[in-house]
Amino acid sequence: MNIKQLSPDVSETEFKQQVFFALSDPGRYKIVQMLYNVGHEMGCGELNQHVEIDKSTMSYHLKTLREAGITSTRTQGREKYVTLNVAKIELELPGLLASL
Amino acid sequence: MNIKQLSPDVSETEFKQQVFFALSDPGRYKIVQMLYNVGHEMGCGELNQHVEIDKSTMSYHLKTLREAGITSTRTQGREKYVTLNVAKIELELPGLLASL
DNA sequence: TTTATAGTTTTATATTTATCAAACAATGAT
DNA sequence: ATCATTGTTTGATAAATATAAAACTATAAA
Numbered sequence: 001m002n003i004k005q006l007s008p009d010v011s012e013t014e015f016k017q018q019v020f021f022a023l024s025d026p027g028r029y030k031i032v033q034m035l036y037n038v039g040h041e042m043g044c045g046e047l048n049q050h051v052e053i054d055k056s057t058m059s060y061h062l063k064t065l066r067e068a069g070i071t072s073t074r075t076q077g078r079e080k081y082v083t084l085n086v087a088k089i090e091l092e093l094p095g096l097l098a099s100l
Numbered sequence: 101m102n103i104k105q106l107s108p109d110v111s112e113t114e115f116k117q118q119v120f121f122a123l124s125d126p127g128r129y130k131i132v133q134m135l136y137n138v139g140h141e142m143g144c145g146e147l148n149q150h151v152e153i154d155k156s157t158m159s160y161h162l163k164t165l166r167e168a169g170i171t172s173t174r175t176q177g178r179e180k181y182v183t184l185n186v187a188k189i190e191l192e193l194p195g196l197l198a199s200l
Numbered sequence: 201t202t203t204a205t206a207g208t209t210t211t212a213t214a215t216t217t218a219t220c221a222a223a224c225a226a227t228g229a230t
Numbered sequence: 231a232t233c234a235t236t237g238t239t240t241g242a243t244a245a246a247t248a249t250a251a252a253a254c255t256a257t258a259a260a
Contacts, residue, residue, distance in 0.1 A: 156219080179235095
């Protein structure tokens with residue numbers, strides 16, 4: 001018998017709440033939606049072209065997503081590439097990404 | 101061919117974002133979770149017994165949920181009963197409630 | 201080595217949010 | 231009629247949030 005089924009880990013609920021918080025903002029919603037739909041990592045600049053927000057605001061939102069564990073970032077040269085942690089999100093909130 | 105599939109209605113996305121916002125707060129998360137798990141309407145007092153928050157804070161959160169279209173309220177005498185709009189939520193975000 | 205580019209951090213600001221006490225309905229009970 | 235109960239609204243407050251300009255860091259290009 002799995003303890004988690006009886007008393008779900010606080011951090012699981014916390015992660016879900018952070019995902020919900022992230023998706024409650026129009027900018028972050030679009031970022032996540034776009035990352036999910038393209039199905040692969042995207043450069044910050046590329047994202048910035050599709051989602052119209054100031055680059056510092058974009059950086060702020062990407063930081064929010066990263067720190068919540070929703071995305072991961074890879075640096076190459078002076079560019080950064082953002083990936084959506086699909087598996088992690090699907091594990092806790094199956095089907096959510098598909099319904100955005 | 102369904103237009104909605106090509107360009108999802110703004111209000112659909114807005115509703116989803118409101119649901120996400122609602123669920124990003126621990127208090128509201130518990131309220132929604134509880135309503136979903138019991139599977140039927142609950143009195144405000146009954147809710148207050150399970151979710152430990154000040155009655156005016158509870159009223160504030162219930163108003164937030166109500167105005168977002170997430171719950172509905174029925175008055176009987178001096179008590180009020182809250183229902184979760186399961187069908188509506190399931191329509192836009194299938195499976196979400198089950199994964200809370 | 202100077203300059204341009206990509207993105208972050210800092211600073212400042214306005215807005216939104218959560219919380220609770222206190223005052224306020226509205227209805228039921230005595 | 232008076233009192234008690236249920237829940238809402240108002241007002242005040244502290245904290246969190248979103249935004250963007252400006253300064254900054256790091257790398258690439260000239």
